[in-house]
Amino acid sequence: MINVLIVEDDPMVAEFNRKYMEQVEGFQCGGWASSVEEAKKYIAEQAIDLILLDVYMQESNGLDLLSFIREAGVNVDVIVISAASDMSSIKKAMNFGAVDYLIKPFHFNRFLEALTGYREHISIVRERSLLSQEELDRLIYHKSITKDLTRLPKGITKSTLGMIWNCIQQHHKALFSTEDIAESAGISRVSMRKYLAFMTEIEVLSMETIYGTIGRPVYQYQVLPQAEGIMNSYI
Numbered sequence: 001m002i003n004v005l006i007v008e009d010d011p012m013v014a015e016f017n018r019k020y021m022e023q024v025e026g027f028q029c030g031g032w033a034s035s036v037e038e039a040k041k042y043i044a045e046q047a048i049d050l051i052l053l054d055v056y057m058q059e060s061n062g063l064d065l066l067s068f069i070r071e072a073g074v075n076v077d078v079i080v081i082s083a084a085s086d087m088s089s090i091k092k093a094m095n096f097g098a099v100d101y102l103i104k105p106f107h108f109n110r111f112l113e114a115l116t117g118y119r120e121h122i123s124i125v126r127e128r129s130l131l132s133q134e135e136l137d138r139l140i141y142h143k144s145i146t147k148d149l150t151r152l153p154k155g156i157t158k159s160t161l162g163m164i165w166n167c168i169q170q171h172h173k174a175l176f177s178t179e180d181i182a183e184s185a186g187i188s189r190v191s192m193r194k195y196l197a198f199m200t201e202i203e204v205l206s207m208e209t210i211y212g213t214i215g216r217p218v219y220q221y222q223v224l225p226q227a228e229g230i231m232n233s234y235i
Helices: 011-021 036-045 062-072 087-095 108-127 133-141 158-171 178-185 189-201 227-232
Strands: 002-007 027-033 050-053 077-082 100-103 205-210 218-223
Touching (some): 002 036, 062 087, 178 189, 189 205
Parallel strands (some): 002 050
16 A cells, blocks of 8 residues: 655645545555644654645645655655646756646546556556666656546547536536526537536536426536536546
């Protein structure tokens, strides 16, 4: 198992990251630190393989921890997860050896890509004494052999998905049904159900089943907070 330390001063965000991490096979949470100094204590006392590191914290800057790790020669890897999107922070993190950098808000597919890529990286490092060129390239360029996480499934087209998303943004800010969006977009209900099911699967929409007194249940959809970031990776 890959032992992970979450360094994040917001308890709700730390818990969110932990729940995401526990959905990925091969990872376990070894602890949570709310500051750089607290993280240093964890590193000194526990065998930590990977740190999920925030940059902007009330008492400290996460990049100071990254600098400390490299200067002290601590054998631990770091994935930065931060709202810091300025080139200076990103460049500094990369120069100090961060293996990946996720900008908040991110969606699960990008998080999954980061962790599965790291899991492949660490398996090569632990299990190989000699490397092929392909294995070395994956280590250097952080290439993953996992599937393309933003590839559209069969029967879903980019143009139609984009048109439906635009329609939802313009006309359906609150709860809406399959019939509502199908009428607005001019698409059959059968086709619309397929697209709405896909958007629910990738966590763009939430779905609620409403049972009336007679007839079939009605499926109500609502846009989730992280929807725009996810859709940008598909359309």
